[in-house]
Amino acid sequence: QVQLQQWGAGLLKPSETLSLTCAVYGGSLSGYSWTWIRQPPGKGLEWIGEINHSGETNYNPSVKSRVTILVDTSKNQFSLRLSSVTAADTAVYYCVRGQSSWNHWYFDLWGRGTLVTVSS
Amino acid sequence: DIQMTQSPSSLSASVGDRVTITCRASQDISTYLNWYQQKPGKAPKLLIYAASSLQSGVPSRFSGSGSGTDFTLTISSLQPEDFASYYCQQSYSTPLYTFGQGTKLQIK
Numbered sequence: 422q423v424q425l426q427q428w429g430a431g432l433l434k435p436s437e438t439l440s441l442t443c444a445v446y447g448g449s450l451s452g453y454s455w456t457w458i459r460q461p462p463g464k465g466l467e468w469i470g471e472i473n474h475s476g477e478t479n480y481n482p483s484v485k486s487r488v489t490i491l492v493d494t495s496k497n498q499f500s501l502r503l504s505s506v507t508a509a510d511t512a513v514y515y516c517v518r519g520q521s522s523w524n525h526w527y528f529d530l531w532g533r534g535t536l537v538t539v540s541s
Numbered sequence: 542d543i544q545m546t547q548s549p550s551s552l553s554a555s556v557g558d559r560v561t562i563t564c565r566a567s568q569d570i571s572t573y574l575n576w577y578q579q580k581p582g583k584a585p586k587l588l589i590y591a592a593s594s595l596q597s598g599v600p601s602r603f604s605g606s607g608s609g610t611d612f613t614l615t616i617s618s619l620q621p622e623d624f625a626s627y628y629c630q631q632s633y634s635t636p637l638y639t640f641g642q643g644t645k646l647q648i649k
Contacts, residue, residue, distance in 0.1 A: 454636075465628065465640055465641070465642045465643050466585065466628060466630070466640040466643075467640070468637070468638040468639070468640070471636055479636035479637075481637065482637070515584055522590065522591065522594070523591070525573060525590055525591040525632060526573075526632040526635055526636075526638075527575040527587055527590035527632060528575070528577075528585070528587060528630070529587045529590075529596065531584035531586070532584065533584060534584050
């Protein structure tokens, strides 16, 4: 049974860099997209970006200038870095597996989420 | 960006009711539409993908339909564990995925 376990700092000051890591247990990175999605408190879901096992990335234009997603195939992990954070980046961040069926992509496996709060 | 609009934003219903939630896309997205359920403090859970395909392990009382711009999620007979928030998500404009604003289903 594949599981995602995520970790990272939960409290940041404005202008700092958010850093989260997600480990994939019980499965391979190949054949999937590895994604970060966030949810501000009491609000909806926002797709941040994705990476595949080859390191190819795609980012949401809303954060593209500040975001980096990396993959470490030796550790079966992927990570999120978001620079110059502000209070608007306060959210629960989820690591997620994206899967395709006949070119229909969907998010079928989610981490438990990490609440990241940006406050001075 | 493709905008996804759900209605209603909140809904009150009773156990045993048949409930329908609607999602409308700002442009034709064929059947590139997924539905998720989220309970408080938990991660979303995939219910339906490709507009009408039931994810493995999801009860058959959940169903999805629609194509183009208009989609529905139907729960045929509400169970106590179904009270949650529901989100639609388009995967037409990969990789820029967007979600609806959510529908909160509450107990009447």
